[in-house]
Amino acid sequence: MNYRNPELRERLAAEYALGTLRGLARRRFERLLADDAELRRLVEGWELRLNTLAETAPAVAPPARLWQRIEQRLGPLPTMAPRAGLLARWWQSIEFWRGLGLAATAAAAALVLYIALAPEKTTYVAVLIDAKQTPILVAKFDPDTRRLSVQSLQPPAADPAHSHELWLVAGGNAPRSLGLLAGAETTVDLPPDQAAAVATAILAISLEPPGGSKTGSPTEVLFTGAVVPDPKL
Amino acid sequence: MEPTREALLEACAGGDRAALQRLYSLTAPQLFGLALGILRSRDLAEDVVQDSFLLVWRHARSFDRSRGTAMAWLGRIVRNQCFDALRRRGREAPLDDRLMEAWEDPAPSPADMAGLSQEARRLKVCLDELDVSPRQSLLLAYYQGLTFEEVAGRLGAPLGTVKSWIRRSLIRLKGCLER
Numbered sequence: 001m002n003y004r005n006p007e008l009r010e011r012l013a014a015e016y017a018l019g020t021l022r023g024l025a026r027r028r029f030e031r032l033l034a035d036d037a038e039l040r041r042l043v044e045g046w047e048l049r050l051n052t053l054a055e056t057a058p059a060v061a062p063p064a065r066l067w068q069r070i071e072q073r074l075g076p077l078p079t080m081a082p083r084a085g086l087l088a089r090w091w092q093s094i095e096f097w098r099g100l101g102l103a104a105t106a107a108a109a110a111l112v113l114y115i116a117l118a119p120e121k122t123t124y125v126a127v128l129i130d131a132k133q134t135p136i137l138v139a140k141f142d143p144d145t146r147r148l149s150v151q152s153l154q155p156p157a158a159d160p161a162h163s164h165e166l167w168l169v170a171g172g173n174a175p176r177s178l179g180l181l182a183g184a185e186t187t188v189d190l191p192p193d194q195a196a197a198v199a200t201a202i203l204a205i206s207l208e209p210p211g212g213s214k215t216g217s218p219t220e221v222l223f224t225g226a227v228v229p230d231p232k233l
Numbered sequence: 234m235e236p237t238r239e240a241l242l243e244a245c246a247g248g249d250r251a252a253l254q255r256l257y258s259l260t261a262p263q264l265f266g267l268a269l270g271i272l273r274s275r276d277l278a279e280d281v282v283q284d285s286f287l288l289v290w291r292h293a294r295s296f297d298r299s300r301g302t303a304m305a306w307l308g309r310i311v312r313n314q315c316f317d318a319l320r321r322r323g324r325e326a327p328l329d330d331r332l333m334e335a336w337e338d339p340a341p342s343p344a345d346m347a348g349l350s351q352e353a354r355r356l357k358v359c360l361d362e363l364d365v366s367p368r369q370s371l372l373l374a375y376y377q378g379l380t381f382e383e384v385a386g387r388l389g390a391p392l393g394t395v396k397s398w399i400r401r402s403l404i405r406l407k408g409c410l411e412r
Contacts (some may be wrong), residue, residue, distance in 0.1 A: 020381055
């Protein structure tokens with residue numbers, strides 16, 4: 001094959017990135033890549049183009065232990081700062097607390113304190129964000145009591161024309177309704193099967209007609225967040 | 234303002250461990266789903282996502298937001314790790330079809346739609362311009378890591394037809410994205 005032919009190079013780069021180039025052909029192409037920088041750029045362009053599809057991959061919550069395994073492999077934090085120092089660093093690094101209103105900042109401070117003072121047992125949190133990735137609500141889940149609480153970071157606007165409904169999305173299953181939000185803080189006591197699923201689930205909040213979804217599925221998803229083990233920094 | 238996935242990746246480049254954890258909580262379900270679709274094994278998919286996030290942490294500095302979205306950069310690492318994992322196992326074909334129901338229709342679920350980037354919306358518009366079978370072939374190859382032969386088997390279409398569907402789709406997709 002004439003690997004100088006621009007059309008062939010483009011086609012092989014695209015098929016390599018898609019993954020349909022397999023076996024011997026894939027290995028031969030990788031040898032070409034090793035000393036052809038322009039070909040590597042073509043492949044990178046295709047990989048970034050096609051992998052935009054990763055955003056719409058079906059979400060499947062990985063088990064909670066996966067993050068713990070990653071953390072173990074990363075090793076200890078390089079600076080063994082005292083507890084207060086760590087907290088301060090966390091405060092600075094999580095920029096999303098910035099830009100929120102005063103009330104939200106107080107809520108964030110309360111959350112940080114909650115995280116810092118909570119006893120050492122595994123509880124779970126989720127920060128629910130909107131399409132612009134602004135955090136809107138924080139959910140906390142205690143597996144001992146099976147109680148899920150969802151708290152607004154900003155005072156919710158009064159809107160009698162709509163209800164907000166909370167959904168549990170777990171393991172590739174269809175979203176299951178956990179009920180309607182009531183004001184700035186809502187608590188739900190989950191049945192055992194849902195409690196077992198929540199630790200690795202995604203929580204979502206949808207905009208619904210008054211009284212909730214008429215179809216059994218979310219009408220318009222506004223906010224989503226993955227449930228993760230509480231970092232307890 | 235609030236950190237985007239891009240800003241979190243850039244913070245990772247500066248050694249910010251909390252940014253990595255936040256990036257993980259934002260992206261791991263999609264990336265795990267992506268790996269599961271190709272590998273069809275929860276154990277293998279967990280290994281791939283784990284290795285991928287270690288690579289993300291080590292190579293975050295090479296992320297360049299002018300070349301693509303953070304999610305594309307992450308997806309690229311995960312998918313390449315998947316193909317490496319398949320190769321290490323000495324087989325290139327997927328394992329079995331038991332896990333596949335959820336991937337038959339790779340349309341984004343409502344929970345995923347909320348956070349789509351402009352680039353992903355654009356790509357969706359371009360995909361929607363393709364005919365049904367060529368689009369389906371391309372998505373099967375992407376989400377399930379199928380070869381031409383496997384796509385042909387799945388769709389019950391001749392191999393030559395599937396090859397030209399996918400090749401033409403790739404060309405049309407690039408043209409559409411560059412418009």
